[in-house]
Amino acid sequence: MNPLRSTLALLGILxxxxxxxxxxYFPAVAAERAAxxxxxxxxxxxxxxxxxxxxxxxxxxxxxxxAPSDSPKRIVAFAMGTLNLVIxxxxxQADLDISSPAIRSLTQxxxxxxxxxxxxxxxxxxxxxxxxxxEIRDQSAVPLQQRNQLRKLVxxxxxxxxxxxxxxxxxxxxPDWEPDIRATFARRWIERAPTGWxxxxxxxxxxxx
Numbered sequence: 001m002n003p004l005r006s007t008l009a010l011l012g013i014l015x016x017x018x019x020x021x022x023x024x025y026f027p028a029v030a031a032e033r034a035a036x037x038x039x040x041x042x043x044x045x046x047x048x049x050x051x052x053x054x055x056x057x058x059x060x061x062x063x064x065x066x067a068p069s070d071s072p073k074r075i076v077a078f079a080m081g082t083l084n085l086v087i088x089x090x091x092x093q094a095d096l097d098i099s100s101p102a103i104r105s106l107t108q109x110x111x112x113x114x115x116x117x118x119x120x121x122x123x124x125x126x127x128x129x130x131x132x133x134x135e136i137r138d139q140s141a142v143p144l145q146q147r148n149q150l151r152k153l154v155x156x157x158x159x160x161x162x163x164x165x166x167x168x169x170x171x172x173x174x175p176d177w178e179p180d181i182r183a184t185f186a187r188r189w190i191e192r193a194p195t196g197w198x199x200x201x202x203x204x205x206x207x208x209x
Contacts, residue, residue, distance in 0.1 A: 026180045027096065034096040034168065035188040038103075042110045043192075096181075100171040106164045113157055120150055127198030127206060132165065132186035133158045137198055137206055161185075 098107075117134070120126045125141035126134050134154055139147050165185060169178040190199045195209050 026174075026177055028180075028184065030095045031181055031184040032188060034098045035185045036192070038098060038107055038164070038185075039188060039192050041107050042114055044111065044114065096168060097171045098168060100167065102167045103164065103171060106160050106167065110157060110160050110164075113153060113160075116149075117153055117157065120153075121193075121197050124196075124198050124208070125150065126154060127200065128186075128189045128193060130186055130200045130202060130204065132182045132189060133161055135200075 117126065120142060123141040125136060125138050127137045129135050134157055136150065136154055139150070142150055165178055165182045166175075168181050169175050190209075193199060193209055198206050198208050201207050
């Protein structure tokens with residue numbers, strides 16, 4: 001087979017494979033954007049957002065000569081340069097759908113509950129866990145008569161959080177993304193938390209921001 005024809009056929013296969021990769025690749029940057037929007041809604045705050053990863057620009061290859069002397073290697077370099085321009089751009093532009101009725105309902109429920117949970121965050125009675133949930137870490141920080149209510153608030157909020165991560169994965173037709181979505185939210189809850197709040201580090205130890 002003509003070497004040039006073989007090279008072009010191989011590039012075609014690579015291009016198709018690249019497109020498939022884009023479709024199933026977990027969009028980490030888009031997940032962070034989705035988490036930030038929901039956190040803003042729930043906490044009713046708009047702290048400065050962490051810088052978002054931007055696709056690195058690639059220099060487009062210069063004009064290629066159409067002379068017969070062009071080697072397959074030069075054609076491969078040109079084609080791969082074009083793929084490098086397309087693939088990161090497509091990944092960076094991917095966005096997660098967080099507009100479903102179920103997601104909106106869960107977000108609103110968490111937003112209403114946060115007004116009751118915030119004093120417990122501020123007092124250090126509860127903290128953010130490494131699994132994207134909240135947990136009572138010092139119940140003595142709230143009056144005795146409020147502890148049962150705090151337990152219920154924490155349980156209800158965790159139920160909404162678990163449902164939220166699942167619903168986001170389902171809304172984007174990738175239930176297998178749920179662990180990645182949970183991990184992204186867990187990190188962003190902690191990163192966006194105000195100074196003084198408590199959180200769990202990677203070893204499960206409580207730390208104060």
